[in-house]
Structures are given as structure tokens and as C-alpha cells.
Amino acid sequence: MEIKDLLKSKVKKIQDITNLNLLRYELFAIFATTILSKEEFKSNKDITNFLNVFGITFKEYVMKTRTLIMAKTLRIIEKLEMNDLNVYKEDLKKLYLIESDDDHTKNNATRQEKNYMKDILNKYSRNKN
Amino acid sequence: MSEKKNVISFLNMKGGVCKTTLCKEMALFLVKKKAKKVLIIDIDPQANCTQSFFERYNVMGISDVDEGELIQSDTNLPSIENVFSKSHGRLREVALADIIFELDSGLHIIPGALNTVFMERETGNGSAEQKLINFIDQFGLQDVYDYIFIDCPPTYSFYTVSALLSSNYYFVPLKPDAYSLLGLDLLERVVADLKSAYRKNFSSRPLTSLGAIFTLIPKTPAKGTLRNMNQIRESFQEKEMYFFENNFPRADKLSTSKLSTFIIDRQDVELLGKLTVICEEFEERMSDLDGD
Numbered sequence: 001m002e003i004k005d006l007l008k009s010k011v012k013k014i015q016d017i018t019n020l021n022l023l024r025y026e027l028f029a030i031f032a033t034t035i036l037s038k039e040e041f042k043s044n045k046d047i048t049n050f051l052n053v054f055g056i057t058f059k060e061y062v063m064k065t066r067t068l069i070m071a072k073t074l075r076i077i078e079k080l081e082m083n084d085l086n087v088y089k090e091d092l093k094k095l096y097l098i099e100s101d102d103d104h105t106k107n108n109a110t111r112q113e114k115n116y117m118k119d120i121l122n123k124y125s126r127n128k129n
Numbered sequence: 130m131s132e133k134k135n136v137i138s139f140l141n142m143k144g145g146v147c148k149t150t151l152c153k154e155m156a157l158f159l160v161k162k163k164a165k166k167v168l169i170i171d172i173d174p175q176a177n178c179t180q181s182f183f184e185r186y187n188v189m190g191i192s193d194v195d196e197g198e199l200i201q202s203d204t205n206l207p208s209i210e211n212v213f214s215k216s217h218g219r220l221r222e223v224a225l226a227d228i229i230f231e232l233d234s235g236l237h238i239i240p241g242a243l244n245t246v247f248m249e250r251e252t253g254n255g256s257a258e259q260k261l262i263n264f265i266d267q268f269g270l271q272d273v274y275d276y277i278f279i280d281c282p283p284t285y286s287f288y289t290v291s292a293l294l295s296s297n298y299y300f301v302p303l304k305p306d307a308y309s310l311l312g313l314d315l316l317e318r319v320v321a322d323l324k325s326a327y328r329k330n331f332s333s334r335p336l337t338s339l340g341a342i343f344t345l346i347p348k349t350p351a352k353g354t355l356r357n358m359n360q361i362r363e364s365f366q367e368k369e370m371y372f373f374e375n376n377f378p379r380a381d382k383l384s385t386s387k388l389s390t391f392i393i394d395r396q397d398v399e400l401l402g403k404l405t406v407i408c409e410e411f412e413e414r415m416s417d418l419d420g421d
Contacts, residue, residue, distance in 0.1 A: 117360035120307050126318040127368075 003039045011096040014089055020082050027077050027088060035070045044069070053091050134297035134419055136265065136277040137339060142319065143312030144283035146302045147344040147377055149177045151407075152280045154392050157185075158408050160235040161393055165275040168229070169238045170261070172209060172292050173282040176241025183240070184389035186232045206230060210242040212264050213257060213291075225268060237274070258287060259330070262295040283312075285319050293323055294330055298339040298418070300411075302377065305343055305357040310364065313341060317368065339414060340371035342407065345379040371414070375406045 001009075010030055017023045034040050034050070041047045044063055051057065051069075056076060062068045080088070122128075139152040152169065159165040171178040183189055188206070207230045211223060231237050265271060279292045293299065301316060303309045320338075324331045343358055350358075362372050380400055383392075392404050 115360045115363055117307065117310055117357060118364040121310060121314055121364045124311055125314050127314060127321065 003033065003037050007034060007040075008096050011092045015093060015097075017089075020085065023082075023085050023089065024077060024080070027085065028074055030092065031073050031077060032070050035073060036066055050095075053095060054088060133271045135271055135275060135415075136279065136296045136298070138279045138281050138292045138296040138299040139302065140281045140289065140292070140299045140316060141301050141303060141309065141312045142283055142285065142315040143304070143309045146283075146304050146309055146312070148283070148302050149173070149181075149280050150383060151300075151302050151342070151344065151377055152278050153178050153181050154404055155408055155411065156236065156276075156278050157391050158393055158404055159276060159412075160233075162405070163408065163412075164235070166235045166273070167237070168270060168274045168277045169236075170209065170277065170279045170292075170295075171239065171241035172261070172288045173241060173280050174288065175282065176243055178280040179238065179240040179243065181388045181391075182232055182236075182238055183243075184387065185391060185394075187389075188230070188232075206243070207240060208242045209239050212239070213260050223264070228264070258290045258294055261291045262330075262334075265295055285315075289319070290323060293320065293336060294327060294334075296336055297334070298337050298415075300339040301341040302344045303341045303361070304345050305354050305361060307357075310361050313361075313365070313370075337418060338370065339411075339418070340373055341365075342373040342375070342377060344377040346376040347379050373407065373410055373414075375403065375410050377407060378403050 007030060010026065010033075014023060014026045014030070017026065035047060041050065044066060047066075047069055048057075048063065051073070056073060058069060058072060062072055077085075077088070139148045141148060156167045156169050160167050169178060169182070207226065207228050209228070211227045228239055229237050230240055265277070270277060279296060281292045282288050299316075299320070301313055303313055320336065324336065346354065346358075365372075378400065380397075382395075382397070392400050395401070
């Protein structure tokens with residue numbers, strides 16, 4: 001599974017979590033995986049935008065080392081209350097699910113424009129003239 | 130010939146789409162809950178509809194060997210065979226009692242043949258296919274009953290032709306998959322062919338589509354199921370096929386329980402509710418078409 005797909009499925013799964021510690025635990029995994037992934041972010045500069053979504057900014061020296069970025073982000077998550085965790089959850093959803101849902105609906109739309117049943121009927125219908 | 134238009138064939142060229150289930154459940158419901166008088170004609174050689182009703186009304190007696198004498202011999206029972214058999218060439222000689230079995234006051238059945246595989250007796254001249262409509266006509270059955278339901282086999286055969294020649298309407302149960310879609314298409318073709326082959330019969334007795342109804346729909350249908358239903362509806366839009374708004378649900382208990390247990394015998398409110406709205410839509414549709 002590609003990292004992107006893995007993240008999508010994880011983000012989807014946490015949407016139903018209401019338990020504080022469980023949600024925090026999952027967010028640790030998601031943020032660590034995302035930040036360390038070379039697939040997601042080729043250079044550290046790209047991580048800045050990602051963190052901005054959550055209102056997180058670090059000093060320049062931090063942004064030079066992924067290990068530091070990850071560690072400091074996890075510390076932030078560790079200290080968050082339920083309300084804030086929920087905001088993170090929502091933001092992740094927007095980032096991974098809604099955006100990708102757009103792609104998805106685009107695909108679906110093109111797929112649905114084609115009526116498979118109609119195609120089959122046209123192909124095999126015995127009521128053609 | 131009767132003015133009443135109340136003979137309905139339950140038909141699809143595809144098997145396993147709940148033709149028999151829908152036929153027997155609707156019949157019993159209309160009799161028991163709506164005080165209608167219904168005749169069921171089981172023209173399907175599998176005779177499953179007959180078996181269900183015989184079980185419910187305990188027609189064959191107790192199948193306990195020690196009490197053997199209680200078992201009704203099936204050879205004495207009325208049967209559809211007697212409508213078609215050659216020895217009764219002239220219908221006037223056929224007694225109603227040889228053909229129609231009264232399950233209770235409002236519910237009668239022309240049973241399928243249980244002891245033999247009843248086959249087409251006369252071929253070639255096509256007169257055998259008209260025996261059922263002749264029988265219905267001569268005994269004025271359309272005026273006796275509110276509805277006459279014909280449970281058909283999933284084939285294009287002598288039975289189907291007999292059924293359609295006798296029907297005012299045909300009603301198509303349909304699973305939301307591609308095979309059933311093609312079954313519906315094939316059926317439309319069969320009806321068109323029949324109408325041209327028996328032009329005379331159908332001009333005096335037009336055959337109209339009552340509509341299609343989706344069956345075996347799960348409680349929470351998968352996205353694909355819903356999509357298929359929409360696509361099938363769209364595909365037949367140009368052909369002005371009417372689709373019932375209510376669906377017949379998928380319920381494992383319907384296939385796992387005893388033949389004798391019908392939906393109205395159950396405590397399942399939801400299932401009964403579904404059957405109720407289907408029957409109501411059916412009756413509405415019947416009166417709408419009658420008004421045309």
C-alpha cells in the first residue's frame with residue numbers, strides 16, 4: 001500500500017474515534033508517518049505548508065531536521081485537549097479525504113455518466129430493430 | 130368475455146427473482162388483510178407455489194407414516210393438468226372441482242401437478258395454448274375473483290404463452306443485476322413476438338405491463354445496488370417501463386423457513402410493512418391502468 005493510501009485509510013478510521021487517548025495515539029502515528037515520509041514531502045520546505053494547516057510553526061533550525069519537526073509536533077499533540085484534537089481530526093479529513101474525495105467523485109462522475117446497465121442492454125438487447 | 134381486467138402474470142425470463150415468493154405473499158395478503166378474493170394459477174411445472182399453499186393449509190395431511198390414512202392422495206387433487214389434458218378436449222366437460230382447489234373462502238388455487246411433471250400435451254396447432262384462457266372465460270372466473278395471479282416459470286415456453294394469452298397484465302420481479310436486466314429485455318421481446326404471432330387474441334384482449342419491481346434488496350443496500358437500480362430504471366426509461374417505488378426486501382428467513390410460513394404469519398413488522406406498501410402500490414397501479 002502506498003503511503004498516501006495508508007494515510008487516507010487511517011484518517012478515515014479516526015473519524016469515528018471519540019476516546020481521547022485512542023485518538024491521540026492514532027494522531028501520533030499519522031503525523032509521524034506523514035512528516036517522515038519522503039513520498040509525501042520531498043523537501044522539508046513542503047512540510048511547512050502542511051503544518052500551517054494545523055497552525056503549527058517552528059523556528060528555522062527545527063525545520064532543517066525532520067526528526068526534530070516530528071518530535072516537536074508529537075509533543076504538541078501530546079498536550080492537546082479533546083476539542084483541539086477534534087479540530088486536527090477535521091483538518092486531516094479536509095486534507096486527505098475531501099480533497100481526495102474530489103478526485104474520487106470526478107472518477108465516479110465519469111464512471112457514472114457511463115451507464116453500465118445501458119451499455120449491456122445495448123449490447124445484448126433482443127429488442128433492437 | 131369479462132370487462133374486468135384482473136389477470137396478472139408474475140413473470141421474468143430470469144429465475145430466482147422472487148416470482149413465486151411475491152405471487153404467494155401478495156395473494157395471501159390481499160385475501161387476509163384486504164378481504165379480496167384471489168385465484169392463483171400455478172402454471173410453473175416446479176409447482177413451488179402450490180407446495181407452499183398446500184403446506185400452509187395442510188392439504189396433504191400429516192405426513193406421519195403411522196397415520197398413513199390421513200395423507201391425501203395427490204392424484205385426487207384438482208390440478209392445472211386437467212385444463213390442458215387431451216381427454217378433456219371439450220372444456221364444458223371439465224368440472225371446476227377437477228381444477229380449482231379452495232384453500233379457504235377467499236383464496237382458491239389451480240394447483241400445479243405434484244405427482245407428474247406435466248408437459249405440453251398438444252403441439253403444433255397452438256390450440257392447447259388457448260385452453261387456459263378458454264377455461265377462465267367459459268367459467269367467467271374474472272368476475273368471480275378480484276384478482277387472478279398466474280405464477281409463471283422463467284422460460285419462454287408453452288406455459289408462458291398460455292399464461293400471457295390469459296393475462297391482462299404482466300408483473301416483473303427484478304433483481305438489480307445485469308442478468309435480470311437482460312431477463313427483462315428478453316421478456317419484452319417475448320411479449321412483442323407473442324403480440325405479433327397472436328395478433329387476433331391480443332387485439333380483443335390487450336396485454337399491458339403492470340411494471341417491474343426490484344426484489345431481494347438488502348436493508349441497507351450497497352452503493353452498487355442503488356447505482357444498478359438507477360441505471361436499470363434509466364435504461365428502460367425510453368421504453369416507458371413503470372418501476373414500482375417500493376422494493377421487495379431480501380430476508381434470509383424467507384428462504385430458510387418452512388414453506389408453510391408466510392409473511393403475514395410472522396411477527397416481523399418490518400417485512401409485513403414492506404409487503405403492505407407493495408400491495409397498496411399494486412392496487413393503486415391496477416386502478417390507474419384500469420382508468421386509462
